[in-house]
Amino acid sequence: MTDEAPTSCPYCDQRFAREQWQALHLGLEHDGKLTPAEREAVETARDEEEADLRTFRLKALAALVFLYFGFLFAYSLFA
Numbered sequence: 001m002t003d004e005a006p007t008s009c010p011y012c013d014q015r016f017a018r019e020q021w022q023a024l025h026l027g028l029e030h031d032g033k034l035t036p037a038e039r040e041a042v043e044t045a046r047d048e049e050e051a052d053l054r055t056f057r058l059k060a061l062a063a064l065v066f067l068y069f070g071f072l073f074a075y076s077l078f079a
């Protein structure tokens, strides 16, 4: 990790490590004055964030199922 932020907000001085976060910030803080290209970037970032969230939920569920059957298996062995 470095302190170097590759992108910053064109409307305020906030800096971001990822372009996706910058786009999400634009949508939240400067929604009224976005150019069409910026608005599109916001939409794309929101879609990507949703996809990331779905992947995370799926992994969390898989981990829980794995844990559950792990304990069940251990129980059947040692009980």
Ligand SMILES: [Zn+2]
Residues within 6 Å of the ligand: 009, 010, 011, 012, 013, 014, 025, 026, 029, 030
């Ligand atoms: Zn800003």
